[in-house]
Amino acid sequence: MTNISIARDLRIGSVLIGPPVVQAALSGYSDWPMRLLARRFGASYVVCEVMLDKFLLAVKRRSRTRHFLHLTDDERPVGGQLMGAEPEEFAAGAVKLVEAGFDIIDINFGCPVRKVLGRCRGGFHLSQPAVALEIVHRTRDAVPAHIPVTVKLRRGLDDSNESRDRFFEIFEGAFRAGVDAVTVHPRTVRQRYEGPSTWDFLAEVKRLAGSRIVLGSGDLFTAQDCINMLQRTGVDGVSVARGAIGNPWIFREVRAMLAGQPVPAPPTLAEQREVMLEHYSLAEQLYDVKLCGPVMRKFGIKYSALHPRHVTVRDDFSRVRSREDWQAALDRWYTHWSGEADEAALSQPNAPQPPPDAVE
Ligand SMILES: Cc1cc2nc3c(=O)[nH]c(=O)nc-3n(C[C@H](O)[C@H](O)[C@H](O)COP(=O)(O)O)c2cc1C
Structure with missing residues (x-):
């Protein structure tokens, strides 16, 4: 039975999001085709890859x-996320996102990529609350009042007490500056993606936030993970990241669980x-024909995770260069693998067998 409080609709400022499951910003992935499919399968809100x-x-x-x-x-509400070093340029960039039509503007203070940190962007701002908050203030001032501004944070630069203090300084300061929600990925920047995401930290942040909106990120690979995070941490919404790449079906599963259905x-094969054919067609509407193969190759590799022969299928997708290959x-x-009947046929002694997988 679904707990009513976790099934509560999410609102970010003036934007009613709906059921509290959204698709995260994913550099290299959350382009228009991925976002559209996520929305069709039940993500209540989607965020573009960082710019x-x-x-x-x-x-x-x-x-x-x-x-x-x-x-x-048809993908609204959609968030535009940006990253930068200088407060003034940052705010001007945010205005460009507004002009492009994004419904919510999200500030990235979490990216752990070395080159990004080296240029004082993304997660680097967790080490300098004064600059981070100036970015937030300037962005909030530059973006029209009816468009929500939000912030994405990691737990800190590292595990030190100073990092923790700076996190809370930025978290509190951002809300004071008028942001409508904060998404927290409770890994440190140093940690990148190693080790588990600290959900206890999320629970602590949400307790402190009270009625202020906090979304949780980290280790959401199944629909049950999403329900568990909502229940264990009390966050107002879950932001599905790696768990949604090549698996838009996760959103309909979370929605059903939230509705107690x-x-x-x-999904059958x-x-x-x-869906994979549709994904390619959407990519063709967006990209030059030569770019579609390389873009879709990455997605094919991720989709293959749901296939019973995933290693072989993944290797096949890794060679995709064109629609014909796809x-x-x-x-x-x-x-041939379109269901149990085919599986049964393939297990017959004379049936044509696909090549065995090396490792599965
Ligand atoms: C390939 C990849 C790209 C990402 N790109 C972004 C991004 O552009 N903006 C952002 O805020 N977070 C980005 N993230 C972080 C995710 O949104 C999320 O916070 C993180 O993956 C933790 O969630 P997970 O463990 O459920 O994947 C990215 C993560 C991955 C794996």
């Missing part, structure tokens, strides 16, 4: 990188095939 303020100030509508700013009404069966991989693995 640099400098990039936003330079980008031209007709340039090769315009796809970063492509959004459509039976959890839908995992036929269903996966249909179609051929789907025909090889998602047609």
Whole structure:
């Protein structure tokens, strides 16, 4: 039975989000096709991959990188996230995101990539609360009042007490500056993705936040993980990241669980095939034809995790260069393997067998 309080609709400032399960910002992944599919399967809100303020100030509508700013009404509400070093440029970049049509502006103070830290961006700001808060103030001032501004934070730069104090200084200061929600990924910047995400820290943050909106991130790989995080930490919403790449079905499962309904069966291979074909078609609407193969290769590798022969299927997707390759991989693995009947047929002595996987 679903606990009513965890099924409460999420609101971020003026934007009613709905059931408290959203798709995180994912650099290299949360482009328009991924976001659209996530919304269709039940993510209540989706966030674009992070963009640099400098990039936003330079980008031209007709340039090769315009796809970063492509959004459509059927994916709303959609958040635009940005990253930068200088408060003034940051705020100007945020205005560009508003002009592009994003519904919520999210500030990234969490990215742990070395090059990003070296340029005093992303997670680096966790070491300098004064600059971080100036960015928040300037961004809030520059963005029209009806558009919510939010912040994404990691737990700190490292495990020291100073890092912890700086986290809370930024967290409290950001709300005082007028942000409408904070998403917390409770790993440190130093930790990157190693080791578990500290959900106890999330619980502590939410207790301190009271009615202020906190979303939780970290180790949400299944629908049950999402329910567990909501129940154990009391956060107002869950932000699904790696668990949603190649698995948009996670959102319908969380939605069903939140509504106290039976959890839908995992997608059949036929269903996966249909969505993967649709994903490629959406990518073709966004990218130059030559870019589609390399972009979709990454997704194919992730989709393959749901396939019973995932290692072999993953290797096949890793060679995709074009729509023909994508179609051929789907025909090889998602047609003959389209359900229990086919599995049974394949286990017959004379049935054609797919090559055995090296490791599974
Ligand atoms: C490939 C990848 C790209 C990411 N890109 C972003 C990003 O652009 N902005 C952001 O705030 N977080 C980004 N993150 C962090 C995720 O949003 C999330 O906080 C983190 O992966 C923890 O959640 P998980 O353990 O459930 O994956 C990224 C993570 C990964 C793995």
